[in-house]
Amino acid sequence: xxxxxxxxxxxxxxxxxxxxxxxxxxxxxxxxxxxxxxxxxxxxxxxxxxxxxxxxxxxxxxxxxxxxxxxxxxxxxxxxxxxxxxxxxxxxxxxxxxxxxxxxxxxxxxxxxxxxxxxxxxxxxxxxxxxxxxxxxxxxxxxxxxxxxxxxxxxxxxxxxxxxxxxxxxxxxxxxxxxxxxxxxxxxxxxxxxxxxxxxxxxxxxxxxxxxxxxxxxxxxxxxxxxxxxxxxxxxx
Amino acid sequence: xxxxxxxxxxxxxxxxxxxxxxxxxxxxxxxxxxxxxxxxxxxxxxxxxxxxxxxxxxxxxxxxxxxxxxxxxxxxxxxxxxxxxxxxxxxxxxxxxxxxxxxxxxxxxxxxxxxxxxxxxxxxxxxxxxxxxxxxxxxxxxxxxxxxxxxxxxxxxxxxxxxxxxxxxxxxxxxxxxxxxxxxxxxxxxxxxxxxxxxxxxxxxxxxxxxxxxxxxxxxxxxxxxxxxxxxxxxxxxxxxxxxxxxxxxxxxxxxxxxxxxxxxxxxxxxxxxxxxxxxxxxxxxxxxxxxxxxxxxxxxxxxxxxxxxxxxxxxxxxxxxxxxxxxxxxxxxxxxxxxxxxxxxxxxxxxxxxxxxxxxxxxxxxxxxxxxxxxxxxxxxxxxxxxxxxxxxxxxxxxxxxxxxxxxxxxxxxxxxxxxxxxxxxxxxxxxxxxxxxxxxxxxxxxxxxxxxxxxxxxxxxxxxxxxxxxxxxxxxxxxxxxxxxxxxxxxxxxxxxxxxxxxxxxxxxxxxxxxxx
Numbered sequence: 233x234x235x236x237x238x239x240x241x242x243x244x245x246x247x248x249x250x251x252x253x254x255x256x257x258x259x260x261x262x263x264x265x266x267x268x269x270x271x272x273x274x275x276x277x278x279x280x281x282x283x284x285x286x287x288x289x290x291x292x293x294x295x296x297x298x299x300x301x302x303x304x305x306x307x308x309x310x311x312x313x314x315x316x317x318x319x320x321x322x323x324x325x326x327x328x329x330x331x332x333x334x335x336x337x338x339x340x341x342x343x344x345x346x347x348x349x350x351x352x353x354x355x356x357x358x359x360x361x362x363x364x365x366x367x368x369x370x371x372x373x374x375x376x377x378x379x380x381x382x383x384x385x386x387x388x389x390x391x392x393x394x395x396x397x398x399x400x401x402x403x404x405x406x407x408x409x410x411x412x413x414x415x416x417x418x419x420x421x422x423x424x425x426x427x428x429x430x431x432x433x434x435x436x437x438x439x440x441x442x443x444x445x446x447x448x449x450x451x452x453x454x455x456x457x458x459x460x461x462x463x464x465x466x467x468x469x
Numbered sequence: 470x471x472x473x474x475x476x477x478x479x480x481x482x483x484x485x486x487x488x489x490x491x492x493x494x495x496x497x498x499x500x501x502x503x504x505x506x507x508x509x510x511x512x513x514x515x516x517x518x519x520x521x522x523x524x525x526x527x528x529x530x531x532x533x534x535x536x537x538x539x540x541x542x543x544x545x546x547x548x549x550x551x552x553x554x555x556x557x558x559x560x561x562x563x564x565x566x567x568x569x570x571x572x573x574x575x576x577x578x579x580x581x582x583x584x585x586x587x588x589x590x591x592x593x594x595x596x597x598x599x600x601x602x603x604x605x606x607x608x609x610x611x612x613x614x615x616x617x618x619x620x621x622x623x624x625x626x627x628x629x630x631x632x633x634x635x636x637x638x639x640x641x642x643x644x645x646x647x648x649x650x651x652x653x654x655x656x657x658x659x660x661x662x663x664x665x666x667x668x669x670x671x672x673x674x675x676x677x678x679x680x681x682x683x684x685x686x687x688x689x690x691x692x693x694x695x696x697x698x699x700x701x702x703x704x705x706x707x708x709x710x711x712x713x714x715x716x717x718x719x720x721x722x723x724x725x726x727x728x729x730x731x732x733x734x735x736x737x738x739x740x741x742x743x744x745x746x747x748x749x750x751x752x753x754x755x756x757x758x759x760x761x762x763x764x765x766x767x768x769x770x771x772x773x774x775x776x777x778x779x780x781x782x783x784x785x786x787x788x789x790x791x792x793x794x795x796x797x798x799x800x801x802x803x804x805x806x807x808x809x810x811x812x813x814x815x816x817x818x819x820x821x822x823x824x825x826x827x828x829x830x831x832x833x834x835x836x837x838x839x840x841x842x843x844x845x846x847x848x849x850x851x852x853x854x855x856x857x858x859x860x861x862x863x864x865x866x867x868x869x870x871x872x873x874x875x876x877x878x879x880x881x882x883x884x885x886x887x888x889x890x891x892x893x894x895x896x897x898x899x900x901x902x903x904x905x906x907x908x909x910x911x912x913x914x915x916x917x918x919x920x921x922x923x924x925x926x927x928x929x930x931x932x933x934x935x936x937x938x939x940x941x942x943x944x945x946x947x948x949x950x951x952x953x954x955x956x957x958x959x960x961x962x963x964x965x966x967x968x969x970x971x972x973x974x975x976x977x978x979x980x981x982x983x984x985x986x987x988x
Contacts, residue, residue, distance in 0.1 A: 283570055
């Protein structure tokens with residue numbers, strides 16, 4: 233579903249943020265993307281969702297290149313950034329409707345999904361208020377509902393659990409499971425290794441822009457914890 | 470719904486806080502409503518001013534010049550305003566990353582951003598052209614059909630100047646995008662473009678041939694200011710067809726602009742929003758006072774924002790340009806460009822007010838508190854005395870003024886005849902205005918802070934504090950001139966008396982600002 237082939241991203245000034253990174257996420261998989269701060273996680277994610285261009289390599293969504301078919305690719309996926317910058321003077325409903333309009337979601341479907349996810353994240357009473365009045369967690373939940381409103385088959389999340397309370401985090405994990413059970417795929421970055429260990433079927437570790445470990449979670453960690461594997465990688469690679 | 474229109478509608482609701490103004494959605498309605506009321510009042514004044522201008526043309530027997538005059542002036546103003554705004558709305562807007570992740574064409578995004586700028590600028594063409602058009606219609610007979618064509622043209626007039634200014638903004642962005650000092654380069658290019666524009670405008674209005682009837686001179690001036698305005702003179706019935714040509718050219722300009730910019734839009738925005746890692750600086754552990762630390766932070770914040778400097782530094786930059794012009798152009802010739810007789814005496818007499826007026830145009834303090842935005846928690850959570858917070862922001866405005874003031878002093882002293890009294894006025898009066906401008910700006914911003922912005926343009930250009938502070942500054946500059954011109958009071962006495970009042974008011978406003986609870 234998501235194929236990253238030899239991705240290299242160089243920022244102006246010459247800094248190589250991502251270096252020859254290749255990775256596949258198949259349907260039914262949750263892939264955790266792990267790395268220290270500045271390792272290249274967000275740069276990779278922004279390249280995948282079409283925010284950043286890249287110098288070398290290719291990114292394919294459902295076999296189509298994000299470079300040559302950006303609209304088709306984006307229609308299949310949804311992106312939730314680490315710090316959602318929403319249109320703050322819209323109400324939650326207006327923002328979600330805006331996103332639904334962009335994805336051309338029918339009225340019936342959007343009503344069903346907003347009701348469901350609004351209830352699940354306990355946002356229904358607040359969605360009529362302007363986003364400026366929301367807490368960070370509420371903004372994060374609104375961004376999640378908006379991302380799910382068009383039922384994406386590929387979900388890309390950058391640090392999705394930051395700012396969510398335990399209940400919100402639980403609900404998000406539940407939704408992630410549902411999405412992959414329905415044949416979707418999820419690629420997300422996180423620093424919460426316990427969550428990655430329990431939730432992900434695959435793990436990719438990145439260091440200095442290069443992919444250093446990738447594979448099924450069980451194989452990657454073996455008899456150890458993911459935390460000890462991560463610390464080992466940071467020490468030796 | 471068309472996606473461009475959907476984007477446009479969403480941006481308009483968000484940018485103008487329409488939910489807070491018209492609805493009860495849990496937001497703070499009051500301050501936004503006051504801002505909207507302030508803008509509306511200003512627009513009303515502008516409309517009134519244009520009615521008076523048109524009436525003056527009618528009384529001079531030049532009513533047929535009204536359409537061309539209004540098209541030229543509104544186009545010129547739209548050109549300047551778009552140049553000040555395009556970087557921030559069209560390029561480098563904060564919602565770029567979010568929009569990039571959605572299935573939208575670059576053309577749709579840029580059309581919606583351009584449409585949004587168009588909506589703002591349409592206000593200018595409406596306010597200039599409609600009230601004056603009504604005066605034109607009532608002041609003449611038999612202009613029904615041309616009036617209708619003129620009225621339809623109101624919707625097309627913003628397009629060409631917007632395309633020209635946005636293209637200039639696009640080129641400026643492109644030229645400076647690759648540089649580590651892109652803000653500085655953008656500023657130099659932008660101020661250069663503005664200087665060229667204003668210079669061309671002044672030369673167009675006053676620098677041409679001045680012989681012939683009033684109508685010929687006026688037609689020549691308007692034509693030089695905006696050549697396409699000549700399509701809005703209606704000597705015979707078929708002249709209205711030129712209006713149709715104008716509509717076609719306007720739409721064509723818009724189409725070409727969107728086509729060209731859409732090709733580079735994503736790449737350019739990505740470059741604009743990327744922060745260059747600055748060259749590795751040496752670790753500096755020198756201890757500073759809290760004021761010095763705040764001042765350095767404020768100065769960094771000021772020069773770190775292209776929009777902030779461009780919009781609040783304009784007065785000082787104009788003063789520097791005037792100083793440069795005074796140095797190289799003989800005062801008599803300079804006076805000729807501005808339509809002033811006996812320029813040496815005029816500049817000598819009004820120098821303190823000229824310098825003060827330009828300093829009053831630059832008031833970073835009026836938006837400096839609001840610009841803390843969501844970062845205000847940092848200052849609220851550290852043991853920083855509120856006076857230090859205020860003083861650092863005042864100090865930045867004074868520092869900016871000092872650049873203009875210290876340049877203007879020697880230039881004016883050396884180029885114009887000044888006795889002791891005028892010299893003292895030149896030294897003291899602008900300094901008092903500078904202090905007053907900074908203090909009233911910070912006080913008003915403390916009374917009307919706005920931290921919930923998501924585009925700094927909102928607080929820099931159209932927040933309640935900035936509008937109120939700008940109007941206060943203009944009134945304080947106009948007051949001594951009005952007292953001198955209309956009540957025949959001696960200028961020197963008026964200036965000194967007024968300066969005394971401003972100083973006292975500054976003291977009171979400073980006390981008032983200190984009593985507010987921001988941090």
